[in-house]
Amino acid sequence: MYIYKRTEPNLWTVLTYDSNNVCCTDSDYTNREDAARRTAWLNGSSNDPKLINILHSIIDDLYSLSICNGNRTEFSEELQYQISQWKNTLDSYQ
16 A cells, blocks of 8 residues: 655655555655545545545544654554554545
8 A cells, every 4th residue: 555644744655555554655746635546546546535535544643643763764663553444544544
């Protein structure tokens, strides 16, 4: 599953995590909407506004709850559970 997150004040990065929880960057955008569209497309959807809104919510929550450590992001158990719930929600829209 691909996500996007704000990596700098005016930069949004589309990325995924491999099975070892290592970040793999896809692309960078100067605005959130373009990053959301790319993320939706990579996750198998068109520019569905519902999916884009869900992704916005996910990214806001990930940004506020994640702890960045170099090129890795470590997630608390609470966040891992929340991510699985978000993934189920996204899967229902595909």
